[in-house]
Amino acid sequence: MSRLPLEGVRIVAMPVVFAGPFATMLLADLGAEVILVESIHHFPTITRGYMPRPPQFMVPTTGATFGGMGGIQTYVDHWAGDKPWERFAMFHALGRNKLSCCIDLTRPQGIEIFRRLIKVSDVFFESNAADTMEKLNLTYDALKEVNPAIICLSMPGLGCSGPHKYCSVFGAQLQALAGHTWLTRYPDLDYTTTQSLIFHSDAAAGATAAFAILCALRYRKRTGKGQFIDLAQLETVVPHLGEAIMDYTMNGRIPEPLGNRHHAMAPHGVYRCRGEDKWAVIAVSSDEEWQGFCRALGNPTWSKEERFSTVLKRLQNQDELDKLIEEWTCHHDHYEVMHVLQKEGVAAGPVLDNRDAFHDAQLNSRGFFEAVSHREAGTHLYPGMLWKMNGTPISIRKPPPCLGEHNNYVFKSVLGMSDNEICELEKEQLIGGDEYVCESPF
Amino acid sequence: MLEQALSGVKIIDLTWHISGPYCTKLLADYGADVIKVERPGKGDPARTMGPFFKDDPHPEKSGLFLHLNTNKKGITLNLKTATGRKILKELVKDADILVESFRPHVMPDLGLDYETLKKVNPGLVMVSISSFGQTGPYREFKAAEIVEYAVGGEMYSTGIAGREPLKLGGNVVQYQAGTIASVATMGALFAAEGQGNGQHVDVSIMETQAGSADRRIIYLMGYIFAGVITTRWPPPREAVRMLIMPQGVYPCKDGFVNTLSLPQWWPRYIEALGMPELKDDPKFQNLFSAEAGMEFDAIWYSWLADHDKHELFDIFLKSKIASAPVNNPEDLLGNVQLKAREYFVEIDHARTGKVTYPGAPFKLTESPWKIRCPAPLLGQHNEEIYCKQLGYPKEDLVKLREGGII
Numbered sequence: 010m011s012r013l014p015l016e017g018v019r020i021v022a023m024p025v026v027f028a029g030p031f032a033t034m035l036l037a038d039l040g041a042e043v044i045l046v047e048s049i050h051h052f053p054t055i056t057r058g059y060m061p062r063p064p065q066f067m068v069p070t071t072g073a074t075f076g077g078m079g080g081i082q083t084y085v086d087h088w089a090g091d092k093p094w095e096r097f098a099m100f101h102a103l104g105r106n107k108l109s110c111c112i113d114l115t116r117p118q119g120i121e122i123f124r125r126l127i128k129v130s131d132v133f134f135e136s137n138a139a140d141t142m143e144k145l146n147l148t149y150d151a152l153k154e155v156n157p158a159i160i161c162l163s164m165p166g167l168g169c170s171g172p173h174k175y176c177s178v179f180g181a182q183l184q185a186l187a188g189h190t191w192l193t194r195y196p197d198l199d200y201t202t203t204q205s206l207i208f209h210s211d212a213a214a215g216a217t218a219a220f221a222i223l224c225a226l227r228y229r230k231r232t233g234k235g236q237f238i239d240l241a242q243l244e245t246v247v248p249h250l251g252e253a254i255m256d257y258t259m260n261g262r263i264p265e266p267l268g269n270r271h272h273a274m275a276p277h278g279v280y281r282c283r284g285e286d287k288w289a290v291i292a293v294s295s296d297e298e299w300q301g302f303c304r305a306l307g308n309p310t311w312s313k314e315e316r317f318s319t320v321l322k323r324l325q326n327q328d329e330l331d332k333l334i335e336e337w338t339c340h341h342d343h344y345e346v347m348h349v350l351q352k353e354g355v356a357a358g359p360v361l362d363n364r365d366a367f368h369d370a371q372l373n374s375r376g377f378f379e380a381v382s383h384r385e386a387g388t389h390l391y392p393g394m395l396w397k398m399n400g401t402p403i404s405i406r407k408p409p410p411c412l413g414e415h416n417n418y419v420f421k422s423v424l425g426m427s428d429n430e431i432c433e434l435e436k437e438q439l440i441g442g443d444e445y446v447c448e449s450p451f
Numbered sequence: 452m453l454e455q456a457l458s459g460v461k462i463i464d465l466t467w468h469i470s471g472p473y474c475t476k477l478l479a480d481y482g483a484d485v486i487k488v489e490r491p492g493k494g495d496p497a498r499t500m501g502p503f504f505k506d507d508p509h510p511e512k513s514g515l516f517l518h519l520n521t522n523k524k525g526i527t528l529n530l531k532t533a534t535g536r537k538i539l540k541e542l543v544k545d546a547d548i549l550v551e552s553f554r555p556h557v558m559p560d561l562g563l564d565y566e567t568l569k570k571v572n573p574g575l576v577m578v579s580i581s582s583f584g585q586t587g588p589y590r591e592f593k594a595a596e597i598v599e600y601a602v603g604g605e606m607y608s609t610g611i612a613g614r615e616p617l618k619l620g621g622n623v624v625q626y627q628a629g630t631i632a633s634v635a636t637m638g639a640l641f642a643a644e645g646q647g648n649g650q651h652v653d654v655s656i657m658e659t660q661a662g663s664a665d666r667r668i669i670y671l672m673g674y675i676f677a678g679v680i681t682t683r684w685p686p687p688r689e690a691v692r693m694l695i696m697p698q699g700v701y702p703c704k705d706g707f708v709n710t711l712s713l714p715q716w717w718p719r720y721i722e723a724l725g726m727p728e729l730k731d732d733p734k735f736q737n738l739f740s741a742e743a744g745m746e747f748d749a750i751w752y753s754w755l756a757d758h759d760k761h762e763l764f765d766i767f768l769k770s771k772i773a774s775a776p777v778n779n780p781e782d783l784l785g786n787v788q789l790k791a792r793e794y795f796v797e798i799d800h801a802r803t804g805k806v807t808y809p810g811a812p813f814k815l816t817e818s819p820w821k822i823r824c825p826a827p828l829l830g831q832h833n834e835e836i837y838c839k840q841l842g843y844p845k846e847d848l849v850k851l852r853e854g855g856i857i
Contacts, residue, residue, distance in 0.1 A: 014642040031663065035631075039638040054713075081666065083673035098672035168814075171791035176768050180665065181699075182775035185709040186786070190700070191779045192620025195610070200700045200707045200777055202686045207609045209623045212663045216630040217477075221813045223637035224456035224481050228818040230644070231459075236817035244794055247783065248473075248518075248809040249626035255514030256502035257780035258795075258807040264780070269597060269618045272501070277597065279606075279615045286682065288616055290606075292595035347592075356593035358602040360616050363670040364680050366661060369602070374587040377658055392671045395662040396635040397584070399565075400650025401642045 011401045013040025018226065019423075020132040021046055021123075022107070025053045027180065028242060029136025029164065030103035031215030036134075036222060037106035038394060038403050044130075044419060045109040046123065047412055049442035057094035057412070058082075061445040065089075085386045092444065095385035095411050104409025105381070105391065110419035111412065111442050114145050119439050123147065124155045125424050131229075132160045132222055139165035139174045149237040158235040160225040164218050168241030178242075180208030187246040192253060196268045213249050214242035275323035276302070276330055279360060280338040282346060288360040289338055289346035296320065301353035306337055383408040413443040455482025456818040460640065463542050463549045464488060464523060465530075467495040469622050470656060471552030471580050472519040473629030474636065478548075479522035480811070480820050486542065486836060487520060487827060491527040491857055494829045495520075504803040510829060511802040517826045518808055521798065525827025526836045527857045530561050535856050539563065540571045541841055547643065548636060552580040555590045565651040575649040576639040580632050584655030594656070599624045603660025605667040612685045624664075628656040631663060695735060695743045696720055697751055700777060705759040707777040714738050716772060723770035724754055800825040833857055 018041040024030045037043040047053070052061050059067060059082065068089050069082060083098040090096050112126075113119040127133060133152060135142060142148050142163065149161040163169055166178035167186075184190045187210065194203035221238045229235055247254065256262045269290075271277040277292045293299050296319070303312040311317070311333050316326045323330055338346050343359035350357035359365070366372060367390065375397070378390040386408075394403050420426045420440055435441040460483040464475040472487075472495070479485040489495050497516040504512040529535040540563075543549055549568065551558060558564050558579070565577045579585055582594035597618045600606045604624060610617030632654045639652050662668055666681070673679040696712035712720070717738055721729045729735055734746050755763070760776035767774035776782065784807070789795065796810040811820030837843045837857070851857045 011642070011646060011648065014638040014645070027665065027669075035634050039634075039641075081669050081673075083669075083677050083679050085676045087677050096676075098676045099669045101676070102668045102672040167788050168792055171788045173768065173788040176788075177771055177773050178775060179711050179773050181709050181711055182773050185700075185707075185775040185777045186783070188778050188780050188783050189620055189623070190709060190777045193609075193617070194620075195614060195617060198611075199702075201702060203611060203617070205609050205617065205619075206666065206684065207605050207619065208665050209619060209627070210665075212627055212665050213623070213630065216627065216634060216663060217812045219634045220477060220630065220637060221815070223634065223641070224818070225815060227637070227641070227644075228456040228815070232817075234817055236815060238813055238815055240813035241792065241794075244789070244792070244810070245812045247794070248812055249623045249630075250621050250780075251518035251626075251809055252500075252502055252515045253621055254780050254783070254809055255518050255806070257784065259504045259514050259803070260502060260506060262502070266620055269615070271595075271597075274595070277595075279597070279601070279618075281615070288601075288607075290597045290601040290618075292597055294595065298593075351589075351592045354593060356595045356598050358592075358594070358598040360601040360607050361603075362607040362680055362682065363667075363674040366671060367674065371583055371587045371589040371602075371657060372661060375584055375655065375658070377661060386676070389672075389675045391675070392662055392668050395631050395659050396655070397653040398635070398639060398642075398650055399653075400639070400648050403638075 013401055013403065015039040015041035018042065018132070019044065019130040020134055020222070021126055021130045023135040023137060025056045025136055027103070027211035028215040028218065029134065030056065031211065032218035032222070033107065033134055034103050034105060035216065035219040035395070040403070043107040044126070044415070045107055045410065046126070047109055047111050048113050049111050049413070049438065049444060049446050050113050050115060052445055052447055055099070057100045058097040061447065062093055063089055090385070092385055094445065101383070101386060101409050102392065105405045106407050107410055108415035108418065109410035109413055110416045111440060113439050114147070116439060118437070120145065120147070122424070122434070122440060124152070126419070127152050127155050127159060129423060130156070130159065131226070132162070134162050134222065136164045138177050139163070139169060153235065156235070158229060158233060160222065160229060160235045160238065162218060162222060162238040162240060164214060164240040164242055166242045168244065169239040180211045183210035183243050183246060184208040186243055188250055188253060189246060192250070192264060192266050194266045194268070196266055209249065210242055210246045214240070214245045217245040270327065273320070275320060275327050276334055278331055280331070280335045280346070282338050282343040283341055284343070287343045289343040290358055290360060291334070291346070291350060292356040294356065298355050299323070302350065302355045305350050305353040305355060379405045381405055381408045384411055411443060412445070413441060416441045454818060455821060456815055457482035460484065460548065461546045462486070463539070463546045465549065465551040465553070466580065467552060468497055469515070469519065469625035470628040470632065471550055472497065473626050474580065474632040475523065475550055476519050476521060477630065477633040477812070478636065481815070482818070482821070485523040486832070487523040487525045488528050488539070489525060489829060491529050491830070491855060494527070498829070504806070509802065517800060517803070517806070520826035521808070522823050523827055524832040524836065525830060526833050527830040529856050530563065532854070532856050534851070534854065536561060536563060538841070538856070540568070543568050543571050543575060546572065546575065548576045548578065548640060550578045550580070550632070550636065555579070555581055555585045569649060573649060574643050574647060576636065576643050576652065577649070578632060578636050578639065578652040578654065580628060580654045580656065582655070583657050585653045596622050596624050599656050599660055603657035604664035605670065608666065608670065608681045608683050610683045612683045614683070616683065624660060625656065627663060628654065628659040631659040693739055693741065695738050695740065695747050697748070701752070701755055703755040703758055703760055703763055708755070708760055708763050709775055709777060710767070711773040719770045719772050723766050723772055724750070726750070796822060798822055798825050801828060830857065
């Protein structure tokens with residue numbers, strides 16, 4: 010049995026919300042020992058919930074939840090239980106393969122224990138606001154005194170330098186700053202109405218941060234040198250919008266949002282299908298594919314009309330074309346649309362809701378979902394690996410950790426504390442614990 | 452001298468379009484030596500995609516291609532010929548990594564599947580990026596940005612209730628797949644360098660979406676935990692208001708701002724608006740009241756109308772409220788924070804001259820991101836790679852060109 014690629018790499022992590030937890034998940038999937046340093050005295054922002062013990066009205070039974078945040082407040086079976094932080098869907102989505110221990114970093118003795126952990130670790134990863142580590146005196150400069158080869162990564166929204174360093178932003182703001190909000194809307198509505206709750210920045214920043222750690226680890230392997238990684242989440246999103254940026258820098262053009270359309274493909278869009286709120290997307294990228302598209306529909310007479318004969322004409326007459334296509338799609342199931350069109354070599358697919366995904370033939374045939382049993386949450390199918398490796402197969406090896414679940418491992422095996430020492434420190438609530446003792450921040 | 456993180460890593464890059472090239476761009480920008488292999492004559496189809504420099508649709512002037520292929524050396528090679536395949540194997544012999552993004556049948560049909568290449572170089576990491584993965588019933592299906600987002604990502608809940616699902620702007624799904632692929636590639640490189648064994652990495656763009664698209668992975672858990680099917684929300688002003696404070700995009704004097712609220716931020720709003728009297732206003736004592744929210748909106752909208760987006764950014768920055776202007780690319784290029792961090796870079800290219808590009812996605816203090824060369828012209832490095840690296844005499848180069856091989 011091969012070892013996993015990052016076996017033997019220890020990452021101390023204090024990630025919050027989405028991007029940081031996502032980055033450390035990718036590293037944990039590759040076999041790194043990711044130890045979350047949490048605290049029973051501090052409830053992190055939107056990571057294990059919105060508050061330690063939410064009132065029932067904040068444990069909604071639908072996707073519609075408080076403050077316009079969308080369906081990210083789901084708890085197992087709509088029940089928060091005695092330990093709501095162990096039942097919060099978002100933490101479970103990103104928590105696999107990690108360990109958790111609790112240290113109180115607000116007291117000097119806690120900081121001392123944390124420094125001992127840094128001494129025996131390879132990476133310190135955190136995704137808090139830019140001033141958090143400064144306040145705790147856990148900056149790279151402070152930590153490299155303890156461990157000169159340590160790699161530290163901080164990923165505040167706007168980076169670790171510059172006049173807006175301390176600006177507090179979430180995905181919605183990064184999306185707006187980067188120009189992605191500008192590009193994402195229904196062409197006939199303005200930005201106040203097209204309020205998408207989907208923010209690409211978290212996914213982009215998280216994946217890029219994982220890559221950054223791997224770069225620094227490789228450099229260290231070759232040179233023995235650690236370093237500091239200054240990652241501005243904003244700066245990871247901008248390259249993902251490269252062509253829009255380049256159109257401006259090369260041509261001075263400010264792109265207009267296209268909605269579901271494409272500047273060079275027609276038909277290109279989303280079409281209503283049979284059933285309630287069912288949709289399929291279609292993208293025809295060449296005349297050859299257009300011929301295939303017409304064949305798939307049984308060559309209806311309109312498909313032979315002059316106004317749809319070339320891509321330029323189809324782009325010009327898109328409104329009429331889309332109406333005709335929808336007259337066909339609305340009689341078909343969204344999967345049917347995919348199969349009929351793909352058979353003729355046309356890119357098409359169903360718009361899958363989150364339930365559909367669990368039944369999808371492709372995801373299931375590749376074993377994307379994995380069954381996981383969790384002490385507090387029960388057994389469920391979890392979304393699994395983002396890629397497959399035939400030499401060092403990766404998988405969900407451990408369920409998301411309960412708060413402080415690995416206290417004993419970390420303090421005893423990793424730090425070599427005696428039972429007595431652990432007992433004393435636990436009494437002081439400097440380490441250990443598995444329940445929040447702090448109040449709700451609201 | 453070893454100065455970049457990935458210096459010394461040798462990569463053969465057969466990828467085209469967006470995902471694969473973005474993956475190898477990340478690797479190249481941090482120091483890997485990437486040889487981009489293109490079809491003779493035509494090259495990467497991204498060369499035919501806009502935007503074009505000064506709107507001139509020339510294969511060396513595609514902004515998309517130029518952005519995605521910095522720091523790579525470019526050669527042409529026809530893999531449909533036996534000689535072409537033989538040359539590729541020579542390149543593979545000396546490489547650490549090969550990345551390709553064809554449909555799954557292509558490499559096996561060319562006789563260049565992983566099992567064959569492994570015999571040429573047992574330590575080789577081969578990364579295959581495809582729309583749906585190397586296996587499964589959809590493996591040969593065609594896709595496009597919108598298709599990947601529909602089947603893999605969270606298109607279903609993007610947009611507003613009563614309207615059709617909405618695609619995210621641009622090609623971010625493909626860029627995201629490329630970013631994930633760079634993580635997967637590095638993982639396999641660690642295994643290869645650590646254990647001496649290469650392997651085949653299978654990246655499905657659909658799975659990179661299902662496993663990473665914002666909200667998708669959370670909503671998948673939400674369904675399996677509690678049966679919640681998440682759909683598109685009503686437009687913000689019709690949605691059930693649960694907080695006094697604003698949430699979302701609002702018009703201001705010269706554009707729009709996106710503002711977020713947490714319940715504990717009410718005092719910050721009072722401070723930002725410069726209205727301390729609201730603290731004791733009986734209308735605003737219950738933070739979770741929808742009616743109070745409507746009352747507050749009246750104050751909020753008229754206050755916003757008096758301020759431009761940059762003023763608002765400064766005010767909210769001071770009061771620690773998460774808010775940002777809805778920028779367009781022009782705003783972004785002028786952004787003072789990005790300027791202070793010297794984010795954008797100017798790159799000189801033979802056909803366009805100096806153009807401004809997005810810069811480093813993260814700053815490594817010891818082993819920095821660096822532009823060593825711009826995106827290659829089609830076949831620009833044929834002589835360097837074929838003659839200097841592989842040792843073909845120059846006369847052969849002519850024959851290979853005449854034979855349509857390079």
